[in-house]
Amino acid sequence: MSTPESNREFMNIVVVGHVDHGKSTVVGRLLADTGSLPEGKLEAVREFCRRNARPFEYAFLLDALKDEQAQGITIDSARCFFKTAARDYLIIDAPGHVEFLKNMVSGAARAEAALLVIDAHEGIRENSRRHATMLAMLGVRQLVVLVNKMDLVGYDLDVFARISAEYEEFLHKVGLTAAAFVPIAAREGVNLTTRADWYTGQTVLERLDAFPMEPSPVAKPFRLPLQDVYKFTARGDDRRILVGTVETGTLRPGDDVVFLPSGKRTRVRSIESFHHAAPLLAQAGEAQGFTMTEELYVRPGELMCRADQSPPHVGTRFRASVFWMGKAPLLPDKPYKLKLAAARVPVRLAEIISVMDASDLSLSGIRTQVDRHEVAECIFETSRPVAFDLAADMQATGRFVLVDHYEIAGGGIVLATSDDDTQTTLADHVARREASWEGGAVALSEREGRNGHRAKLVVFVGEDDARLGEVGRALERRLFDGGFASYYLGLANLERGLDAEVLDTFEVREGRLRRLGELARILTDSGQIVVTTVSDTEQADLETLRALNAPQEILTIRLDTGPRDRCAGLETTLRLAASATTDILVAEVWSELGRSQILPEYAI
Amino acid sequence: MDSLSKLEAKSVHILREAYREFKSLCMLWSIGKDSTVMLWLARRAFFGHVPFPLVHVDTHYKIPEMIAYRDRLAREWHLDMIYGENADVLARKETFPDAAVDRLTCCRSLKRDALKHTLIGDWPRYRMDHTLGEYVPDSGGSGGCEPFTGVIVGVRADEEGSRSKERTFSSRDHENEWDVADQPPELWNQFKTDFAPGTHVRIHPLLDWTELNIWEYIEREGIPIVPLYFDDGSGQRYRSLGCWPCTNPVTSNARTVAEIIAELRSGCFAHVAERSGREQDKEDGGGLETLRREGYM
Ligand SMILES: Nc1nc2c(ncn2[C@@H]2O[C@H](COP(=O)(O)OP(=O)(O)O)[C@@H](O)[C@H]2O)c(=O)[nH]1
Numbered sequence: 001m002s003t004p005e006s007n008r009e010f011m012n013i014v015v016v017g018h019v020d021h022g023k024s025t026v027v028g029r030l031l032a033d034t035g036s037l038p039e040g041k042l043e044a045v046r047e048f049c050r051r052n053a054r055p056f057e058y059a060f061l062l063d064a065l066k067d068e069q070a071q072g073i074t075i076d077s078a079r080c081f082f083k084t085a086a087r088d089y090l091i092i093d094a095p096g097h098v099e100f101l102k103n104m105v106s107g108a109a110r111a112e113a114a115l116l117v118i119d120a121h122e123g124i125r126e127n128s129r130r131h132a133t134m135l136a137m138l139g140v141r142q143l144v145v146l147v148n149k150m151d152l153v154g155y156d157l158d159v160f161a162r163i164s165a166e167y168e169e170f171l172h173k174v175g176l177t178a179a180a181f182v183p184i185a186a187r188e189g190v191n192l193t194t195r196a197d198w199y200t201g202q203t204v205l206e207r208l209d210a211f212p213m214e215p216s217p218v219a220k221p222f223r224l225p226l227q228d229v230y231k232f233t234a235r236g237d238d239r240r241i242l243v244g245t246v247e248t249g250t251l252r253p254g255d256d257v258v259f260l261p262s263g264k265r266t267r268v269r270s271i272e273s274f275h276h277a278a279p280l281l282a283q284a285g286e287a288q289g290f291t292m293t294e295e296l297y298v299r300p301g302e303l304m305c306r307a308d309q310s311p312p313h314v315g316t317r318f319r320a321s322v323f324w325m326g327k328a329p330l331l332p333d334k335p336y337k338l339k340l341a342a343a344r345v346p347v348r349l350a351e352i353i354s355v356m357d358a359s360d361l362s363l364s365g366i367r368t369q370v371d372r373h374e375v376a377e378c379i380f381e382t383s384r385p386v387a388f389d390l391a392a393d394m395q396a397t398g399r400f401v402l403v404d405h406y407e408i409a410g411g412g413i414v415l416a417t418s419d420d421d422t423q424t425t426l427a428d429h430v431a432r433r434e435a436s437w438e439g440g441a442v443a444l445s446e447r448e449g450r451n452g453h454r455a456k457l458v459v460f461v462g463e464d465d466a467r468l469g470e471v472g473r474a475l476e477r478r479l480f481d482g483g484f485a486s487y488y489l490g491l492a493n494l495e496r497g498l499d500a501e502v503l504d505t506f507e508v509r510e511g512r513l514r515r516l517g518e519l520a521r522i523l524t525d526s527g528q529i530v531v532t533t534v535s536d537t538e539q540a541d542l543e544t545l546r547a548l549n550a551p552q553e554i555l556t557i558r559l560d561t562g563p564r565d566r567c568a569g570l571e572t573t574l575r576l577a578a579s580a581t582t583d584i585l586v587a588e589v590w591s592e593l594g595r596s597q598i599l600p601e602y603a604i
Numbered sequence: 605m606d607s608l609s610k611l612e613a614k615s616v617h618i619l620r621e622a623y624r625e626f627k628s629l630c631m632l633w634s635i636g637k638d639s640t641v642m643l644w645l646a647r648r649a650f651f652g653h654v655p656f657p658l659v660h661v662d663t664h665y666k667i668p669e670m671i672a673y674r675d676r677l678a679r680e681w682h683l684d685m686i687y688g689e690n691a692d693v694l695a696r697k698e699t700f701p702d703a704a705v706d707r708l709t710c711c712r713s714l715k716r717d718a719l720k721h722t723l724i725g726d727w728p729r730y731r732m733d734h735t736l737g738e739y740v741p742d743s744g745g746s747g748g749c750e751p752f753t754g755v756i757v758g759v760r761a762d763e764e765g766s767r768s769k770e771r772t773f774s775s776r777d778h779e780n781e782w783d784v785a786d787q788p789p790e791l792w793n794q795f796k797t798d799f800a801p802g803t804h805v806r807i808h809p810l811l812d813w814t815e816l817n818i819w820e821y822i823e824r825e826g827i828p829i830v831p832l833y834f835d836d837g838s839g840q841r842y843r844s845l846g847c848w849p850c851t852n853p854v855t856s857n858a859r860t861v862a863e864i865i866a867e868l869r870s871g872c873f874a875h876v877a878e879r880s881g882r883e884q885d886k887e888d889g890g891g892l893e894t895l896r897r898e899g900y901m
Contacts, residue, residue: 010607081814090812102789106771109791138791216605227617228624232653235682241651245617245793274652275825285605287616289651300624325789339794401791406798411791 009087009213014108016135017117018125022148025186026117027091028058030205033193036082037061058187086209101373102325105134105411113142113211115204120159120183121152124167133375136174137323137413139395142211143171145178146204151185155198180207216284221309222249223389223397224282225341226259226302230289241272241289242304244342247396249306250283251290256307259298260387261314262538264569265307267293297463297566299538301343303387303397312387312397317350317418322402323375326409330370330378330402336409340400343386347402351379379418383426384540390414426547434551447527451485454598455524457549458589460533461542462559463566467578468533471559474582475589476531482603487523489532494519513541517548524552529598539570555596557589608821615642615809616649617793618772619756622807623655625797626754630686630723633658635670636845637829639758640677641818642810644827646756647681657684657731659722659752663714664694665847673830678732685732686742688722690714701849714847723804725749753799756807760814774806775799816868823861834859843873 015023031037042061049056082089092107108114114135118128135143145167153159164181171178182204184191193205202210227244251257251268258265271279272289282288305311324330330349338347355367355376370376391398391413402410448454458475460468472488479486491512498515516532523530534541546554556572561579574592576585594604605613622629631646631654633639646654660674678685693699693713700710721727729749730739742749759770771787773795788796799805813821822829835841840853841864854873858864867873 008607103787106790227620230650232650232655234653237651237653239651243620243649245613272651274648274650285610285613287613287620287649337798339797396792399792401794403798406796406800408789408791408794408796411789411794 008083010090011087011113011208011211011213012090012092012111013113013115013208014092014111014140015115015117016104016108016131017146018119018122018127018131021117021119021122021125021128022146022186023117024057024059024062026115026146026148026184026192026204028061029186029189029192030091031061031082032058033189034082034084034205084205084209087213089208101130101134104131105138105323105325108135108140109138109411111138111140112214113144113208114140115144115146115208116178117146117148117186118163118167119152120147120149120163123163124170128167129170130373132171132176133174134323136176137321137375137411139391139399139413141176143176143178144204144207145181146186147181147183148186150183150190151188155183155185155196157183157198179211182207217248217394217396218250218284220248220284220394221311222251222255222257222304222306223247223312223341223394224251224288224304225343225397226298226300226304227342228300229298239272239291240295241291242298243287243289244304245287246282246284247341248284248394249309250281251306252281257292258305258307258311259302260305260312261385261540262298262302262569264296264298266296269293295564296568297564301345303341303343305387312389312394313417314385314387315417316382316385317379318388318414319353319377319379319416319418320400320412320414321375321377322370322410322412324370324372324410326372326404326407328404328409329372330376330404330410332368334404337403338380338382338386338400339403339408340386340388341397345386346383348381348383349378350381353377353379377415383544384538388414390416426544430547430550444525444527451527452600453484453529453603455527455552456529456593456596456598457520457524457545457552457554458529458531458593459542459545459554459556460531460559461535461537461556461567461570461572462561462578463535464559464561464578465533465535467559468535471582471585472531472533474586478586478590479529479531484599484603485528487528487530489516489519489523489530491516491533513544514548517545520545520549520554521552524549529593537567537570542570542572553596553598555589555592555598557592559585608817608824611813611817612645612648612821614793614812615645618795618807618809619646619649621793621795621797622754622756622773622809623650626805626807628750628752629656629754629756630659630752631656631756632719632758633660633674634758634845635660635666635674635830636758637818637822637833638760638810638813640827640829641813641821642756642758643677643681643683644825645809654681654683656756657686659755660685660687661715661718661722662687662689663718663847664689665699665714665849667832667842667845667848667851669832670830670845673828675732677828679734679737682734683732685739686722686729687739688718688727688729690718690721691728693717707850710850723752723755725751751804753804754807755804756809758810759808760818761811770806770808770811771796772808772811773797774808775803776806816865819861819865819868823865829861833864 015027017023032042045061046056049060082091092111116128116132118124145164147160147163150160160183168178180202182191182201183199184204186192190196191199191203193203195203224244224246226242230241230243253268253270255268256265257268269291271282272291273279303312322330332349332352334348336347338345352367352370355370355374357374389398398414400412401408402412444455460472462468476486476488494512494516520530520532542556557574557576558567558570558572559578560575574588576588591604593599594601631642633643643654643658677683690713698705699714700707722729729742731742733740761770771790774787775796790796830845832842832845835857839855839857841856841858842851843854845851856867858867
């Protein structure tokens, strides 16, 4: 097989279309006619077919796997190279059978151009349409339509014109335009690499070579999904390096950057490299690493942007178009995991706007679920804010996958924001819960009257977990000794108790926070001052706690460990130095409780 | 960006993704050119560090230069080097060609079984102790070693048929088996990174590289390569490395990386499979695929 050379242009193409319309034949023929097959391979397969009294098929040639030959269908996207005078191509031969849609999608997602094959005799079929819909969603915009098996219709150009016109109309609906329609007979090698005398247009190969290479999106605003933060201490290395692949734009040392959704800001100090000189510019397509002038704490998953450029959207709701590949349907209110750029966030389907049959684009009526192989427009809601772009503006940071029980089950593109904060499921949940709250015989106000103080949730946050616990317990002791009803809620007890049966590690953090909030709602309803701690937290977590603990109030206190504190930037009621003595810290919280009239005046 | 830089960026991204998602991760290092390029890519991705162990399956039939080279780089690059073996079969000498076993059976026990148990950690394995400069039994010897749930493997799609069907992140079930027909989708650069407990994952950062890309990158980066790939004056060199009883050199006068690249570009091997010097591939129409389905790389 020929191999691509790194000094030549290189393009990935995908061949799609309904099963049996001739994809394998097109691929086999392209390889054979460009001299890209291993020597003797074609003859060997022909010989094999002759001996077994089977008609020769190009598909056999491509079926490197025994498995496939046994089934008689191309199972996965086999990879083959061929070259022309213009450039090298890698063909991803995508299977046409609908059962293998996820293979087709995997192949096409990598492609820069597509050949879509339609059988002239059979005409446009279900997967001819479905595949085009997928190409549009996957962002493959360069397309040539091959009307194949022209020999079966006696090379009748009227048939060709009719199919072309009908299909062009369909493409228009999904937002695609074919660069050309080419009448071919793949098996006979007509109009693939050489032109038939009755045809004046470009051959398939000429049309491919005419496609421009996709320009690298350096002119767009800078986006780097933060993949990880490294601090390898081995052999005296004290660099703290933020890594990720630049999706769009450019960045230089000295540029101010902002991380979203956290909103933290800093400045780039250097671009790091191993074995090569430190680059002075990072640009789209590169996998890079940066050090910052301040060592602020950011989590993997954030989107690093330039402070001087237009920012992405940050929110918990968006409208998207999704295609579903899961065995189980996409259901509202079932937890899924959203993977968008480097972010991984729990997500729920909040609303199905419409479901479209990808094969004919017909819309179905009101639906309560999205089934396998359907395309739908939906509203999604994440449990924490995420940063994203609209796919129409910025492809790479405007698309996502949905994970259902360990499997990638859907892919989608963001169409629009849907900011409607009062409509979030959390607010809905709290409203519903409160509306049907089952009170006891004793009202909270009665308890507060007898206790001589009001109920409150006091939350210590910060990065030093042990210190938070110390101060929290000291406050509990002081309140108790002062004659007030107080309770220290140890998170470890929650982990080993209420949270014990929760196995999915991804859900644990979200779920734990939710259970903590619900428990706080109950404990504060019993009239106590509940003291607890949350380390390693984000603003959104505190908002979740505040919402769940409502209608009771929350007091948040951050114990600051210094300028490099990972929780710097959190907005809390109080900010105190973790290094102060426990007595002083407790006294500060005590007087705040007085100021906010939780404790009676005499106590202060 | 030229296509070599694009390939490099993509592989670095995949390695970082693997490191982010898998707590118990290792990289298989066969000492050959591909996995050595992969090791180099890890040093690029992690800024000179390699933050996971390298695992080598020692069949004890490897050409001796390979082991010397492995240990030299392990020391120079401060690698967390682990090797495993099928001690039983080696002790009983049930290997090709000494005993009456065919090549594939030999591969099965010396490679597939040894790899499987080295990864699970239930056979003894050995770890380089950098203060002693030699290998010591890994955490207590037999049994009780940490099992690896993420395994980085340097296969390339162009190498031979079965590998062209791989995903970048590919799961293997409890039995180490690979279901070729039912693989999860991969979209853009979102890979399957969620796995049920008990399954493990193969990660393939080199899928899109070709043999020529590998050599061009070795040249560009100046990566040290085991000398067996070069003609030592005999007019022969190895194009693919394995166990000596089953690996044949090819006829070639290439003595340097540049000469190998020129040779590949000239197309003189264009119609000869890269692994054609590997006898075990020939034994049953698809020896390698059978092995792979059963869990060998
Ligand atoms: N008559 C005719 N048959 C063709 C042509 N191209 C492909 N075929 C046949 O159509 C069938 C399906 O082709 P194949 O390439 O396997 O389709 P795939 O399922 O899309 O990959 C095979 O029997 C081919 O030989 C053509 O140009 N003319």
